[in-house]
Amino acid sequence: MESSGVARSTGSQGSVAVAATLGLATACWVLAIREMNGMDMGVATGLGSFGFFIGVWALMMAAMMLPGAAPAVVRQARAGAHAYAAPVFVGSYLAVWTLLGVFVYAVYRPHGTSLAGAVVIAAGVYELTPLKRHFRARCRERLDSGLGFGLCCVGSSAGLMAVMVVLGVMSVTWMSVVAVVVIGQKLVPARAAIDIPLALALIAFGVLVIVSPGSVPGLMPPMAM
Numbered sequence: 001m002e003s004s005g006v007a008r009s010t011g012s013q014g015s016v017a018v019a020a021t022l023g024l025a026t027a028c029w030v031l032a033i034r035e036m037n038g039m040d041m042g043v044a045t046g047l048g049s050f051g052f053f054i055g056v057w058a059l060m061m062a063a064m065m066l067p068g069a070a071p072a073v074v075r076q077a078r079a080g081a082h083a084y085a086a087p088v089f090v091g092s093y094l095a096v097w098t099l100l101g102v103f104v105y106a107v108y109r110p111h112g113t114s115l116a117g118a119v120v121i122a123a124g125v126y127e128l129t130p131l132k133r134h135f136r137a138r139c140r141e142r143l144d145s146g147l148g149f150g151l152c153c154v155g156s157s158a159g160l161m162a163v164m165v166v167l168g169v170m171s172v173t174w175m176s177v178v179a180v181v182v183i184g185q186k187l188v189p190a191r192a193a194i195d196i197p198l199a200l201a202l203i204a205f206g207v208l209v210i211v212s213p214g215s216v217p218g219l220m221p222p223m224a225m
Helices: 002-036 048-078 086-109 115-124 130-139 146-167 172-187 194-210
Strands: none
Touching: 002 048, 002 086, 002 172, 048 086, 048 146, 048 172, 086 146, 115 146, 115 194, 130 146, 146 172, 146 194
16 A cells, blocks of 8 residues: 555656646747747847847757656656755756856857858767767666756757757757757667768758758848848
């Protein structure tokens, strides 16, 4: 009887954790889309003030990263000794992604299509490296620290995030495309039959961005086309 009650309690904690995580992600999608409206200028996108950008970036990261982190949040909720274990895990996980935004703000400048294409090609190559496979595997393992989990997931998704930043850091379209791939890589084990074609597609797309940027919708502001 006691073990049955514990199991029900654990299951309930997991259900609440999933609902809260996905609910927060959904709310952040709505807010991020509202804040990003009218800001996308492709490679010519400006970031605005530091405070504005970090606020929007935090919303974007919560929207994009929380769905794929839901299994880890559930594990933390079930195993945590305190009710606040899962919220602390989520908060520290998102803090890592927010700090990445500080780095982006420091190094980002509006740029040309050649640089954008080169970064996309580099991201495709990164998808094939042992370092990518290491971080992706770590991102799927059980980690008790939200900070550690966040660092591993940043390492896993660094190339994909760079693609989003250089193609349109305020583009809802690129945000959505990258989010789908990131979530898939967190939830599905690595498979060469999927991962290699994805990497090659990124490399080919990077070449297209360089040689024919006008064929990529939204890459350049209308006045530059």
